[in-house]
Amino acid sequence: MNDKLVDIKKINVSKPLKLDCGKTIKDFPLAYETYGKLSNNKDNAILVFHALTGDQFVSEVNPVTKKEGWWITAVGPGKAIDTNKYFVICANVIGGCMGSLGPRDLNPETKQPYGLDFPVITIKDIVRAQESLLEHLGIKKLLCATGGSMGGMQLLQFCATFPDKTFSAIPIACSSSHSAQNIALNELARQAIMADPVWDKGKYVLKNLQPKNGLAVARMVGHISYLSEKGMQEKFGRKLQEKADYEFSFDADFQVESYLRHQGYAFVERFDANSILYITRAMDYFDLSKQFKGGLIEAFRNQKAKFLIISFSSDWLYTTKENKDIVIALNASGADVSYSEITTDKGHDSFLIDEPEFLKTMKGFIDSMYEKFKNEKRI
Amino acid sequence: MKNLKMKKEFKVISDLLPNNTRVLDVGCGDGSLMSFLEKEKNIEVRGLELNQDKVQQCIHKGLPVIQGNAETELHQFPNQSFDYVVLSQTLQAFYDPEKVLKDLLRVGKSVIISIPNFGFWKVRANLLFFGKMPVTKTLPNTWYNTPNLHMCTIKDLFDFCDEKNIKIKKVVGVNEDKTSLIKKSNLEVKNLFSKLGIFLIG
Numbered sequence: 001m002n003d004k005l006v007d008i009k010k011i012n013v014s015k016p017l018k019l020d021c022g023k024t025i026k027d028f029p030l031a032y033e034t035y036g037k038l039s040n041n042k043d044n045a046i047l048v049f050h051a052l053t054g055d056q057f058v059s060e061v062n063p064v065t066k067k068e069g070w071w072i073t074a075v076g077p078g079k080a081i082d083t084n085k086y087f088v089i090c091a092n093v094i095g096g097c098m099g100s101l102g103p104r105d106l107n108p109e110t111k112q113p114y115g116l117d118f119p120v121i122t123i124k125d126i127v128r129a130q131e132s133l134l135e136h137l138g139i140k141k142l143l144c145a146t147g148g149s150m151g152g153m154q155l156l157q158f159c160a161t162f163p164d165k166t167f168s169a170i171p172i173a174c175s176s177s178h179s180a181q182n183i184a185l186n187e188l189a190r191q192a193i194m195a196d197p198v199w200d201k202g203k204y205v206l207k208n209l210q211p212k213n214g215l216a217v218a219r220m221v222g223h224i225s226y227l228s229e230k231g232m233q234e235k236f237g238r239k240l241q242e243k244a245d246y247e248f249s250f251d252a253d254f255q256v257e258s259y260l261r262h263q264g265y266a267f268v269e270r271f272d273a274n275s276i277l278y279i280t281r282a283m284d285y286f287d288l289s290k291q292f293k294g295g296l297i298e299a300f301r302n303q304k305a306k307f308l309i310i311s312f313s314s315d316w317l318y319t320t321k322e323n324k325d326i327v328i329a330l331n332a333s334g335a336d337v338s339y340s341e342i343t344t345d346k347g348h349d350s351f352l353i354d355e356p357e358f359l360k361t362m363k364g365f366i367d368s369m370y371e372k373f374k375n376e377k378r379i
Numbered sequence: 380m381k382n383l384k385m386k387k388e389f390k391v392i393s394d395l396l397p398n399n400t401r402v403l404d405v406g407c408g409d410g411s412l413m414s415f416l417e418k419e420k421n422i423e424v425r426g427l428e429l430n431q432d433k434v435q436q437c438i439h440k441g442l443p444v445i446q447g448n449a450e451t452e453l454h455q456f457p458n459q460s461f462d463y464v465v466l467s468q469t470l471q472a473f474y475d476p477e478k479v480l481k482d483l484l485r486v487g488k489s490v491i492i493s494i495p496n497f498g499f500w501k502v503r504a505n506l507l508f509f510g511k512m513p514v515t516k517t518l519p520n521t522w523y524n525t526p527n528l529h530m531c532t533i534k535d536l537f538d539f540c541d542e543k544n545i546k547i548k549k550v551v552g553v554n555e556d557k558t559s560l561i562k563k564s565n566l567e568v569k570n571l572f573s574k575l576g577i578f579l580i581g
Binding site for chain 1: 431434435437438439440441442443444445446447455456457460
């Protein structure tokens with residue numbers, strides 16, 4: 001929330017960007033972070049797309065929250081995405097709240113924070129906004145692009161919109177179109193925010209407030225969906241939170257309640273409620289097949305990237321079936337695609353935690369792609 | 380079974396494949412045949428493998444592989460989307476080999492199948508003289524733990540193709556380092572002396 005207090009890298013995107021909703025934004029900030037060093041040949045760049053509540057601080061310590069980067073398990077020196085070897089880039093999505101243009105920023109027309117005057121954005125808008133960053137960094141072709149969940153959706157869009165901008169792609173635990181269940185869960189999150197009287201049709205920003213209760217509930221919904229039934233049972237069961245017996249009250253008797261409350265209220269310190277509305281909307285509108293006549297197969301028709309799709313067996317938010325549908329479409333379009341389903345009880349969250357089989361698979365793919373990409377560049 | 384796969388088999392399969400073709404290796408294991416084919420030939424090769432570890436090994440080698448079960452997931456590949464589909468020593472392990480074979484012929488313009496030959500003389504002798512299910516180099520499992528549900532002989536597969544009107548383009552018999560062409564005329568003899576039969580059909 002305090003991006004002015006710390007040094008956040010930003011570019012100003014001066015080129016007007018016509019959004020899917022019809023409105024145009026221009027001269028807007030796009031915040032990003034990089035890790036590792038770009039090689040002289042510029043052949044080692046990996047673009048990471050972050051998920052709904054993520055930001056550009058993938059690795060090391062997030063300078064704003066002072067916590068570890070959200071993908072510290074995968075990105076860093078010696079990690080699966082090895083920053084000793086690769087140059088890792090991540091941009092904050094537009095609509096977000098970590099330095100890129102979002103609903104908390106000033107509307108140049110009214111000189112007031114946007115609030116609900118912020119234009120409704122799509123995954124495609126989010127991705128197109130990030131193209132300027134690659135231009136700014138002088139990278140014509142990425143070695144790899146990757147992302148989980150909404151990050152994976154951005155990646156699919158990126159590949160469809162720019163079929164020749166990355167040598168390889170690893171979409172993780174995602175979908176090519178948001179399912180009814182996905183939309184329903186997002187709507188639950190939005191309704192929780194909107195039901196908080198502080199939200200006040202998004203105008204809380206003018207009063208420098210935050211609808212904390214609503215936003216916390218929205219986050220709790222998310223956290224339930226990121227775990228599997230089995231994982232949750234194993235982690236919490238019916239264990240009580242620092243007490244011997246029930247207290248016959250509505251305090252957090254159970255550990256799982258305490259966990260949700262903690263996650264919910266920690267979240268409000270670092271995220272903006274209106275951003276959740278805008279970004280979840282972008283996810284709900286995402287349907288890659290709708291953008292192309294002939295559906296998903298056409299979306300990947302001229303695909304140059306080599307894909308590795310990864311799903312997790314216990315993920316019920318973005319299921320193996322949904323991920324496989326992407327594989328089938330890529331296959332049908334003749335693209336180069338690999339697919340692996342990681343067996344785990346950890347649910348959708350698997351891509352964010354230390355899941356050795358997942359990390360090994362990703363590392364093996366990226367390292368082998370690097371060798372191929374170098375060879376291709378040499379030729 | 381896969382780890383005992385003869386190098387000779389790879390060579391025969393490679394010789395059956397023209398350059399500049401798209402090939403799907405069904406049940407590709409750790410990708411050793413795919414690696415071999417990539418080195419020997421200018422072909423585009425893909426794999427399908429059920430086992431997560433083996434899928435990971437393929438990915439580490441930079442080989443494109445899809446994790447999935449040939450028995451249930453060949454439907455994801457469009458009709459005639461590959462020039463050749465290769466099925467190396469796996470046909471006998473499926474619950475429904477006939478259905479898989481049909482699917483292979485749908486996905487590939489041609490299909491290469493290799494089978495461990497149950498008609499090989501040592502196998503026959505085992506059963507005849509010892510009255511026990513044969514355990515050999517190409518058939519290393521015992522009856523209770525074998526993945527091979529539908530063992531067949533070269534002659535069986537020959538007859539099967541005839542019965543189903545599947546065109547047999549070429550059959551190669553392999554015994555250690557020796558290979559020989561199998562035709563209807565020498566089928567009886569070759570069925571006795573080949574450890575492995577490699578069929579090009581479709």
